[in-house]
Amino acid sequence: MEKIYSRTKGLRADVVGGFCPGCMHSTVMKLIGEVLEEMNLFERAACVLGIGCCGLHMDYMSFDNITSPHGRACAVATGIKRSSPDSLVFTYQGDGDFAAIGLGESMSAANRGENISVIFVNNGIYGMTGGQMAPTTLMGMRASTAPAGRTAKEHGYPMHMCEILNQLTAPAYIERTSCNTPQNTLKTKKAIAKAFQNQLEGKGFSMVEIVTSCPTNWGMDALGALEYINEKMLAEFPLGVIRDAREG
Amino acid sequence: MARIFMKGCEAIAESAVRAGCRFFAGYPITPQNEIPEYLSRRMPEVGGVFVQGESEIASVSMVYGAASAGCRSMTSSSSPGIALKSEGVSYCASARVPMVYANISRGGPGVGSIQPAQMDYLQATKASGNGGFEMMVFAPASVQEAADMTYKAFDYADRDRNPVLILCDGVIGTLMEPVELPEMKTSEEVAAIKNSKKPWSCIGHGSDYATRAWIQPGQWSTVTQQQENEKAAALYESWRKNDARAEEYLTEDAEVVITAYGISARVSKTVVDILRARGKKIGLIRPITVHPFPVQSFERLDYSRVKAVLDVEMAIPALMAQDVEKAVGDRAPIHTCLCSGGNIMKKERVLAAAEKLFELVK
Amino acid sequence: METNLLVAGFGGQGVMVLGKLLSHAACDSGQKNVTFFPSYGAEQRGGTANCYVVISDDAIGVPVGDTMDDLIVMNDPSLNKFIGALKPSGNLFVNSSIVKEEIKRSDISVVKAPVTELSLKLGNPKVLNVIMLGVYVGYTNIVDEAVVEEVIARQLGKNADLIPLNREAFHMGLDIGKERRKA
Numbered sequence: 067m068e069k070i071y072s073r074t075k076g077l078r079a080d081v082v083g084g085f086c087p088g089c090m091h092s093t094v095m096k097l098i099g100e101v102l103e104e105m106n107l108f109e110r111a112a113c114v115l116g117i118g119c120c121g122l123h124m125d126y127m128s129f130d131n132i133t134s135p136h137g138r139a140c141a142v143a144t145g146i147k148r149s150s151p152d153s154l155v156f157t158y159q160g161d162g163d164f165a166a167i168g169l170g171e172s173m174s175a176a177n178r179g180e181n182i183s184v185i186f187v188n189n190g191i192y193g194m195t196g197g198q199m200a201p202t203t204l205m206g207m208r209a210s211t212a213p214a215g216r217t218a219k220e221h222g223y224p225m226h227m228c229e230i231l232n233q234l235t236a237p238a239y240i241e242r243t244s245c246n247t248p249q250n251t252l253k254t255k256k257a258i259a260k261a262f263q264n265q266l267e268g269k270g271f272s273m274v275e276i277v278t279s280c281p282t283n284w285g286m287d288a289l290g291a292l293e294y295i296n297e298k299m300l301a302e303f304p305l306g307v308i309r310d311a312r313e314g
Numbered sequence: 315m316a317r318i319f320m321k322g323c324e325a326i327a328e329s330a331v332r333a334g335c336r337f338f339a340g341y342p343i344t345p346q347n348e349i350p351e352y353l354s355r356r357m358p359e360v361g362g363v364f365v366q367g368e369s370e371i372a373s374v375s376m377v378y379g380a381a382s383a384g385c386r387s388m389t390s391s392s393s394p395g396i397a398l399k400s401e402g403v404s405y406c407a408s409a410r411v412p413m414v415y416a417n418i419s420r421g422g423p424g425v426g427s428i429q430p431a432q433m434d435y436l437q438a439t440k441a442s443g444n445g446g447f448e449m450m451v452f453a454p455a456s457v458q459e460a461a462d463m464t465y466k467a468f469d470y471a472d473r474d475r476n477p478v479l480i481l482c483d484g485v486i487g488t489l490m491e492p493v494e495l496p497e498m499k500t501s502e503e504v505a506a507i508k509n510s511k512k513p514w515s516c517i518g519h520g521s522d523y524a525t526r527a528w529i530q531p532g533q534w535s536t537v538t539q540q541q542e543n544e545k546a547a548a549l550y551e552s553w554r555k556n557d558a559r560a561e562e563y564l565t566e567d568a569e570v571v572i573t574a575y576g577i578s579a580r581v582s583k584t585v586v587d588i589l590r591a592r593g594k595k596i597g598l599i600r601p602i603t604v605h606p607f608p609v610q611s612f613e614r615l616d617y618s619r620v621k622a623v624l625d626v627e628m629a630i631p632a633l634m635a636q637d638v639e640k641a642v643g644d645r646a647p648i649h650t651c652l653c654s655g656g657n658i659m660k661k662e663r664v665l666a667a668a669e670k671l672f673e674l675v676k
Numbered sequence: 677m678e679t680n681l682l683v684a685g686f687g688g689q690g691v692m693v694l695g696k697l698l699s700h701a702a703c704d705s706g707q708k709n710v711t712f713f714p715s716y717g718a719e720q721r722g723g724t725a726n727c728y729v730v731i732s733d734d735a736i737g738v739p740v741g742d743t744m745d746d747l748i749v750m751n752d753p754s755l756n757k758f759i760g761a762l763k764p765s766g767n768l769f770v771n772s773s774i775v776k777e778e779i780k781r782s783d784i785s786v787v788k789a790p791v792t793e794l795s796l797k798l799g800n801p802k803v804l805n806v807i808m809l810g811v812y813v814g815y816t817n818i819v820d821e822a823v824v825e826e827v828i829a830r831q832l833g834k835n836a837d838l839i840p841l842n843r844e845a846f847h848m849g850l851d852i853g854k855e856r857r858k859a
Contacts, residue, residue, distance in 0.1 A: 075521040103521070110518035112527075114379070125534065132382050132409075132516045132529035135401050138375035141367065145379025145387070146516060148363040149337045153383065153517045171375065174368035319703035319710070345716060428716070489739055490696070490712035492703045577739075584737025661738045 074099030075108065076128055083126045085119070088288025090245045090278035094187055095123050097245075097255045098158070101262060102129070110154045114143045116163030119193040123158065137168025140175035143182045154265060156183040162192050165201040165227050172227075179236030179270035183261040186227060186273060189280040190299060197283030201225040204302055208285075228275050228308045238264050239272035240309040246277070246295040250305070269311060277303050317492040322457045322482060323348035323390075325493050326416055327356065329464040330388050332496050334504040335414070336362035337380035337387040339373040341395060344428040345484045346418035349390040361501070370395040374402030374415070381406065381413040382529045384508045384515030386468050390416040392484070393434050394425055396442075403477050404443030407546075409531040412471035414464065416480040418487035421656040429656025430484025432576060435633035438481045439605040446543075448550040450557060451479045451605040453575040457491040459602075465496040470557075472507070474549055481604060483628065485577040485658055553606040560608035561600040564590060568597030569619055570671050571646075573612075573638055574626035575601045578659045582626050585664045594672055595619070604634065612641035621675035623648045626664055630654040677733050679818060680741050684726035684758055685750025685771070690805030694748070695727035697809055697831060701824040702731045708819075711739035724753055731818060746816065748808060750791075752777050769812055771804070787815055787856045794848060803845035806832075810849020815857050821850055 073079060076099020083092045102111050111129050115121050117136035124131055134142040139157035147155040157164075164172050164186045175182065191209060192198040199209035199216060202224050206215040216224075228242045239261060243254040254276055261272035277299050279291035286294060320328070327349045330338070338357060340350040350366065357364040363380070367373030373389050381387040391399060396417045406413050419434045421427030438451050450470050454460035460482055467478040499507075508515075516527045533539035561579075564586060565571055574582045579600040589596045599611045623646050625635040632650045639648055651667035653659055681698075685691040692714050702710035713728045730736050747762045748769040749755040755775055762768055764783040773792035789811045795804040806828065813824050825846060832842050 078523045080523075108518070108521040112383070112516045112518055124528065124530070128521045128523040128526060130516045130519050130527040132379070133531050134378070135371075135375055135405050135531075138372065138378075138402070141372040141375035142379035142382075144365065145337065145339065145376035145381070146383045147379075148365065148376075149380040149385035149387070150383040150515075150517045170368050171372050174372065317703060319700050319712075485713065485739065488713060488716065490699060491736075492710065580737050580739075587737070658740045660742055662742060 074103050076100070076102050078126055078128050081126060084122060086282045088279060088281040088291050089119070090189070090276070091119055091123065091187065093245045093251065094185065094254070094276055094278070095127060095158075097251070097258055098185065099127070101255060101259045105259065105262060107154050107262065110152060112146050112150070112153045112155045114139045114146070114155065114157040116157065116159035116168070118160045118163060118195070120158050120160050120163065120187065137163050137166070138171050139163060139168060140180070140182070140184065141171045144175055144178075144180050147180060147182050154262060156185060156262070156265075158185045159187065160193065161186070161188045161190065161200040161202040165225050173231070173234070176231050176237050176271045176273065177234050179238070181265055181268055181270050183265050184271070184273040185258065185261070186275045187278055188227070188275055188303065189278045190224070191280050191283045193280050193283055197280075202303070204298055224302055226303065228273070231273060232308050237271040237273065237309055238269040238311040241307045242275045242277065242303060242305050244277040244295060244300065244305055246292050246300070275303070277305070317494055319490055320457060320493045321348055321490045322454075322460045322487040323418060324352045325457050325461040325495070326390070326464045326480065326482070326487075327352040329461040329496055330414065330468070331356055331360055331362065332498045333386065333465045333468040334499045334507050335386045335388045335468060336360065336504065337377065337385045338363070338389065339365040339367045339376035339380075340389050340391065341367050341370045341373050343370075343392045343395040345420060345430070345488050346390050346392045346416070349416065349418070370398035371401060374399040377413050377415070378402050378406050378411060381411045382409070382516045384511035384517065386472075386504075386507060388414045388416070390418065392418045392420050393422050393431075396434065397437070400443035403449075404445055404447060405531040406477045407443070407447035407449065408445060408542075409529045410475040411529060412475050412477070414467045414471050414478050414480070416464070416482055418482050418484055420484050421654060427656035430488070430577065430628065430658055431654055431656055432483050432578065432628040433633070433654060434481065435604065435627070435629060436636070438479055439607070439637070442479065447546060448605065449477050449479050450474070450553060450603060451481050453481045453601060453604045454486050455576055455580045455600065457486065457489060457493045460486055461493050461495055476549065481576070483576040554609070557603060558606040558608040558610060559602040560611040561598070561602060562611050562614070563598040563600065565597035565599060565615060567595050567619060568615075569595040569621045569675065570624060570668060571597050571599060571615060571620055572624045572626055572664070572668065573599045573601070573634070575604055575634065578626045578628055581659045581661050582664050584661055585668055588665060589668060596668060601634070607637045607641065609641045612638070617645040620646045622646055622671045624651055624668055624671055625649070626651045626659060626667075628653055628657070628659050678736070679731045679745045679816075680743065681729040681731070681746040681748070682726060682744045682758055682761065683729065683748040684724060684754035687725045689725070689750045690802065691725045691750060692727050694805040694809050695729045697806075697824065697827055698812070698819065699729050700827045700831060701819045704823050704827060705819050708733060709736050711736050713739045724751075724757070726754065726758070746812070748812060749775060750804075750808070751775060755779070767816065769808065769815070771808065787811060787853070789849065789852050791849070795845065798841060798845055798848070800841060803842060806842050806845040807849040810846040811853040812849075814850035814853020816853075817857075
């Protein structure tokens with residue numbers, strides 16, 4: 067029989083990931099592995115993992131990685147890329163890492179136009195620590211630190227990182243995608259490939275925000291979480307290319 | 315080699331370049347601004363990288379990244395900024411990533427005073443971040459030593475795969491003196507150092523889990539975490555045996571022994587000379603490594619002669635005195651001569667304190 | 677032999693440059709030890725500036741001492757602040773264009789030079805510190821004047837046009853200093 071699909075070499079063959087059912091972290095890392103494989107980049111790939119569920123990848127992925135202090139992934143990536151310019155350096159960060167504790171590092175790396183790629187996984191909640199409120203938590207959405215749900219008066223509004231970064235002059239490419247449907251998952255893969263290609267071409271800072279789910283901390287099953295993405299998350303975080311210097 | 319008249323901060327910066335440092339990230343804070351300013355000019359000349367980070371935290375994280383890519387890397391700051399760097403330093407220590415950083419220290423706590431002080435002793439030697447890690451900490455007492463120690467610090471960092479700290483008070487950092495700079499490593503030597511780190515540096519190794527580079531500042535497994543802690547503890551223990559350094563000056567027949575580091579030691583040495591000229595039996599122990607603390611130097615003292623030890627520090631309360639007390643035990647009383655707030659230790663104060671001790675022990 | 681010198685004045689009077697030029701010259705003069713310590717504050721402009729220079733044949737233990745052998749003051753606040761630090765029989769160098777207060781101590785040597793006026797005569801108020809450096813070197817002979825002249829050309833020579841001016845300023849000061857030493 068002809069083999070038409072196999073697991074990417076980017077993921078270890080001998081272990082099963084420990085992510086919750088319906089979690090999209092494994093989907094996104096699979097896409098990254100596929101892109102690296104198709105672009106023949108494993109020999110050059112250095113992944114900077116954020117803190118939180120992102121960090122769980124370290125034991126499932128098969129290529130070089132470093133765990134950064136919480137929020138500092140873009141600064142760590144800056145250090146690697148500047149001192150090892152031939153490496154393909156990308157961060158893999160959640161919403162707390164990229165948009166809360168690491169906001170300064172994220173904005174500043176983007177503003178410098180660092181030639182790195184950022185994979186920003188936004189599920190609107192803190193996962194590993196147990197469902198606390200994130201900068202991207204939706205209005206009214208319950209969190210373990212906002213038991214009555216997010217309110218404007220107390221917590222302000224969800225942060226739209228793509229649109230915020232789009233205020234800067236330097237970034238080369240900013241796109242928001244999701245993995246809620248097969249079509250969107252394919253678009254995410256293309257976006258990741260583009261972010262990597264930009265780096266190879268020296269275009270500067272590229273960021274792909276991927277809207278995902280956290281069924282466990284959202285208190286839903288996997289299908290319910292998909293519906294929630296469709297109905298709520300994407301209403302707040304519309305998909306699409308926000309900046310593409312090649313088109314602009 | 316020719317003497318150059320140079321500021322402590324600049325000598326540190328130039329020595330780092332000569333030692334093969336090719337990445338520096340830092341953030342402005344007085345009194346260490348000459349280090350980043352110097353390297354912003356110097357790094358491009360040698361194909362190195364200078365980045366002004368958006369904060370001390372970002373800067374040390376950049377250094378963590380660059381060092382993890384195998385590049386000799388450095389950051390610097392002054393006391394409150396060093397506190398911010400504790401996160402990244404702890405990560406480097408945990409992941410066993412070699413890096414060098416300098417604290418051109420000023421008054422504290424808090425924003426403190428921008429003038430020189432030695433208030434960061436305990437932070438530097440006991441807890442430079444979370445998690446009980448240790449580092450070798452060098453304390454220069456001259457611009458020449460600041461240059462030489464920085465140069466050597468990179469070798470120690472690579473040998474141990476651990477951070478190394480240059481604890482340099484604001485006087486030595488700001489002072490200009492003639493200095494003979496260490497030899498410039500050739501670009502071949504610099505490349506060879508980087509290549510030697512390739513097996514573990516996070517720059518891309520393919521897709522084989524067994525041979526990939528994995529910079530791991532923590533462990534999921536409690537078993538392996540304990541193993542890592544045990545390995546680190548063995549390393550720290552080896553320093554206490556092999557790497558503690560001190561200058562012992564006229565201690566053999568001393569009845570009063572001053573102990574001090576950095577600029578305080580230099581002032582104290584002058585006082586020793588003044589009192590020796592008057593026939594007083596006085597000596598000095600100057601820790602060159604404040605961590606590991608040179609306990610051996612205190613062991614070598616002849617306590618049948620030593621009547622008192624005088625701890626001289628630009629810190630209130632006394633900080634190094636805690637280590638001195640541990641080293642001396644109940645074999646001799648320990649007195650202190652202190653100043654802080656950015657005031658520089660005065661010869662007259664130390665002289666008066668030492669003379670008073672001779673009165674007391676008569 | 678060790679000489680402790682304190683140079684003090686307004687920020688902008690070139691106090692630090694004066695101290696540095698002298699220190700560089702001492703460094704270049706064979707095996708002399710020398711330290712230069714700038715006192716630093718939070719202000720970038722204005723305020724008072726001062727620096728400590730120690731030149732010695734032996735190792736220097738105290739780069740920032742309490743008692744000065746020589747004191748250069750460029751303004752009244754500096755005179756008031758530091759006159760007490762000058763040892764008996766010490767040398768006080770005064771910018772007499774600016775310092776108007778009476779010098780009350782009689783146990784010291786006072787060398788007055790109107791360096792602000794002289795600099796204006798030379799057409800550039802910035803060279804007052806180089807004139808004062810000349811006065812100090814001429815009076816004390818602490819370092820070889822030829823070495824100082826080389827240092828001035830090297831350190832202030834970024835703009836080649838200014839080298840003759842600085843040389844002239846230095847010699848103007850030297851003459852005053854030497855004259856006063858003879859007197």
